[in-house]
Amino acid sequence: MTSMSGPEDWAASPVDAVDPRARPTMKNVAALAGVGVKTVSRVINGEPNVSPATVARVRAAAESLDFHPDLHAGNLRRADGRSSTLGLLVGSVGNPFSGAMHRAIEDLASARGVAVFASSLDDDPDREEVAVSAFLRRRVDGLILTTVSKSQGYLLPELRRGTPLVFVDREPAGVQADVVVSDNAAGAAAATRHLLSYGHRRIAFLGDRTDIQTAQERRRGFLEELGRAGVATADIPVITGLHDEDAANRALIALLESEHPPTAVFSSQNLITIGAVRGLRERGAHHTVALVGFDDVPLADLLEPGVTVVAQNPYEIGRLAAARIFARLDGDRSAGRTYVVPTELITRGSGEMRPK
Amino acid sequence: MTSMSGPEDWAASPVDAVDPRARPTMKNVAALAGVGVKTVSRVINGEPNVSPATVARVRAAAESLDFHPDLHAGNLRRADGRSSTLGLLVGSVGNPFSGAMHRAIEDLASARGVAVFASSLDDDPDREEVAVSAFLRRRVDGLILTTVSKSQGYLLPELRRGTPLVFVDREPAGVQADVVVSDNAAGAAAATRHLLSYGHRRIAFLGDRTDIQTAQERRRGFLEELGRAGVATADIPVITGLHDEDAANRALIALLESEHPPTAVFSSQNLITIGAVRGLRERGAHHTVALVGFDDVPLADLLEPGVTVVAQNPYEIGRLAAARIFARLDGDRSAGRTYVVPTELITRGSGEMRPK
DNA sequence: TCCGGTCCTGACATCGATGTCACAGTTTGG
DNA sequence: CCAAACTGTGACATCGATGTCAGGACCGGA
Known part of the structure; x- marks a missing residue:
């Protein structure tokens, strides 16, 4: 009869119904593998002291359910509470200068499994606080920002909490933090x-x-x-x-x-x-x-x-900024510093004409 | 004596100690405002049926603690479970084509309070699955991707779960979903x-x-x-x-x-x-x-x-892609379609020379 | 005066994961 | 040969928020 059972029977079946529209959780994986949730957690996170046979069963169950762990649910309880996420505020993501910075930041970030949020400000101070708040609500581990507002004092509490903050391209006002600028x-x-x-x-x-x-x-x-x-x-x-x-x-x-x-x-x-x-x-x-x-x-x-x-x-500016963020996340507690990235004169003709 | 109390006294005070390094939670705000957490939740989310006096007290408490609610903790319990986050996969965020698309997507997204993750693939198929998985673990509400891998079949379970998926610039293989491409x-x-x-x-x-x-x-x-x-x-x-x-x-x-x-x-x-x-x-x-x-x-x-x-x-491609994502999030259940964005011949001289 | 309906509020379970701890079984070392 | 240490595992509390529900205060109408 099992193969003939109707939908309500199926939904009420002792094994949790495999609804393709529901996102699987560790509980589902655990049930399928016949182990406890904590063991699934251990396997997913590569923790030691799980027998190879159990590892294999859990992996297979996770695979067959297309399970992806919820990073944020984990962070809730996790000791360091890191979200492996960075926030970047630039003039515009469509602008090549910002793009190059963004790319450098992403290169360092992705090597550490960190994802990057980017937001464009169009040099509009009103958007700055909104965007920062949006990032803070998402618990970014660090913030890299091209400042437009008059003062960044509103970031002081966050800075005190230990959130790494790096200002790029422009110097901040009212905050002492790392700064990366061109000369x-x-x-x-x-x-x-x-x-x-x-x-x-x-x-x-x-x-x-x-x-x-x-x-x-x-x-x-x-x-x-x-x-x-x-x-x-x-x-x-x-x-x-x-x-x-x-x-x-x-x-x-x-x-x-x-x-x-x-x-x-x-x-x-x-x-x-x-x-x-x-x-x-x-x-x-x-x-x-x-x-x-x-x-x-x-x-x-x-x-x-x-x-x-x-x-x-711009690539170097982004690289340095990301490097500072990660150094602080790794424990660097030194005072904020300003890093100056040199500029380079490239002569191509238009600047080498004498007055007529 | 209160004003003279030493640090340990302070730390042990019945009111939760205000450690500037700790991130305030609703519990802290509630304690400071002298109300229950649920009331704080109501105020923060603008729910009705809270007396103006309470609203003011809670707002003041939240302000003074620089409280930012944890969006992801909320999503855990929230009915729709939306993270107000989108994932974007492009060739490179440093490339002007990607930048223009990204900007268009951000413009629509930020109008709805949605933040955008971007990731560069450099046309490397190996990075595609890694990046998608990183986004899925972060529970993005939708995915916009420039495909590089041979087949996108690995996305089928996610698609069945109802995650909106839009392919941009290139047509996918093995998946039926919305597609936005140039002609x-x-x-x-x-x-x-x-x-x-x-x-x-x-x-x-x-x-x-x-x-x-x-x-x-x-x-x-x-x-x-x-x-x-x-x-x-x-x-x-x-x-x-x-x-x-x-x-x-x-x-x-x-x-x-x-x-x-x-x-x-x-x-x-x-x-x-x-x-x-x-x-x-x-x-x-x-x-x-x-x-x-x-x-x-x-x-x-x-x-x-x-x-x-x-x-x-590229701006129009991005705009359409984001529009499709939001339409689906708003309930559109129609079959995936391909949208073709026309190209335009711009004559400037180099193409208007006759053979010598 | 009493009843039913708003309005305001907080206790409590819950979301999906991890940290802690307890426990059984297996090794190891003296 | 037995205590101590280690391995493999799961029950349970917990993270920070929201959904549910119940209860008290206050209102208007019969």
């Missing part, structure tokens, strides 16, 4: 020095929104270098608040059409550089006005002229 | 037709590894279009197995140096297109040999000549 001021100074060395004195600065910390740093590096070179900065065109390609494009064209157009341009962010390249081309000035950009741009070497840039190293 | 064959055919219309007959094909499903489709589209045009495909150079810029570069140079160099090239993937552009330039052939690429390339319009491409729409 923004020095890179900007190097770009400026490069243009000065080719004889430029009238160098325009195209900058991002001034509430972004790196944008300030780059402007500072630019102006300080001009100061060191004895160039009066009073009549130097310093344009800020550009946040996309289009704004940069328009700003550059306005500059070219101004009374005293610059002989060189320092564009302090990759989208701004692209907007500037477009502007120069539209006005046919790409072979006369010099350009150096901050942050590398894809295919910059294939343009004519190639675009000279101060390249950042 | 690879049609796009390749359009590119080929475009080159034919400019009089080319000797068109070389540069392709990716043939175990990648989209690579096969694009080759098929190319060859079928030649067939329709009555061009004998026997002596058409079809080179496959190119998986990076360098390999493409070398292959193209070899073609140019062969006995009968092609008058046009169809490069069927973005890295291959970049390698091809480099090769043409190195041999000074970029103004004589036509080129059309599959998949857009950043700054392609600023090159000289601009690179004509068949552009995919």
Whole structure:
């Protein structure tokens, strides 16, 4: 009769009914293997002191049920309570700079079986706290963040609890923690020095929104270098608040059409550089006005002229950040430090033109 | 004496000691607010029937302890058991195509309070099952994946359990589920037709590894279009197995140096297109040999000549995939369907040269 | 005044796993 | 040969939350 039993009979059968829509638990595996749940737990986690025969039976049962243990249920009771999960907050996951950082972090993380949550902020401070809270509710083991809000003081309690925190790309305010940044001021100074060395004195600065910390740093590096070179900065065109390609494009064209157009341009962010390249081309000035950009741009070497840039190293920034997180998870209790990743001037042509 | 009590006194105080290193639970909040845990739960989850005064007390207590509820502990008991988490498997999070898809998915997800895990596979089949298992252990509500393994049959039990599954960019084998892909064959055919219309007959094909499903489709589209045009495909150079810029570069140079160099090239993937552009330039052939690429390339319009491409729409692919996941989570039980996202031919110069 | 219905609240079982501990059987060592 | 140590195993409490349910306070209407 067993093979003929109706559905209600089946559902009431002593062995837990194998409903394909139900997710199997250790209890189900244990029942099928004829052992206790704790033994299943031991087998799944590779703990010692289980006889080979039992291991085999449990493995077979788990396999046949397609059992996947619930990591979070385990963490609830587990001693260290680690979720093997990291949270990453970036400008946008669609942006190549963020992508390279993300990839580096993932490379270190996946080697340790750690999964990575990523969230885009679009430089919107309101989204920052929401995103952090979403990660905290999911009990991430650590947080890597590109800061946009004015102050990160709201993270202090979390930091005190021992959650590793690393700020990348931008320095935090109101928190003492690990920080990994590019050498923004020095890179900007190097770009400026490069243009000065080719004889430029009238160098325009195209900058991002001034509430972004790196944008300030780059402007500072630019102006300080001009100061060191004895160039009066009073009549130097310093344009800020550009946040996309289009704004940069328009700003550059306005500059070219101004009374005293610059002989060189320092564009302090990759989208701004692209907007500037477009502007120069539209006005046919790409072979006369010099350009150096901050942050590398894809295919910059294939343009004519190639675009000279101060390249950042986003992969290295991500790598260092992830390394810091894991060092702290492994017990490092040293004070938070700032790690500076050097930038590199890559000359490709656009920055090596002399003023006409 | 209270204000003078020593640390051990403090630790043993009847009110649970407020250890800043301990993560507060609802129990702690309840104790501080002088209510039961269930009431805290009600307040935190915005359930009705709690007096305004109690709500205020609980909120204040939660705030002062910096309490963040444990989402996963809640899910354990919660009826639907949703983790508000999605898993995404892509080629590489550092790749702009993946980045755009990822961003689209995140945009829909974050509007619903859903967090997104991303993992890179580097087209390595071994990593696929590991990554999927990592997501399953974390109880993601749905899975969006760019497939690399031969068969996705191992996902069948999960699919039967009702976990929404969407395959993006590449069609799965052995599973019937939602699929979102570009129109690879049609796009390749359009590119080929475009080159034919400019009089080319000797068109070389540069392709990716043939175990990648989209690579096969694009080759098929190319060859079928030649067939329709009555061009004998026997002596058409079809080179496959190119998986990076360098390999493409070398292959193209070899073609140019062969006995009968092609008058046009169809490069069927973005890295291959970049390698091809480099090769043409190195041999000074970029103004004589036509080129059309599959998949857009950043700054392609600023090159000289601009690179004509068949552009995919990764954002739309991601958007559709996420929309399907959420539709299924919302109860859609219809059979899995394939959604084809159209490609678009963008003419910029490199594809509009006639054979010399 | 009494009854039934809201409103507010907390005790308790429970979700799926792991930590602790107890216990039986088997070795080991003196 | 027996105590001590080790091996293999499962019962049970527990992690942090939510679902269920029951009970007391308070309301309006008969």
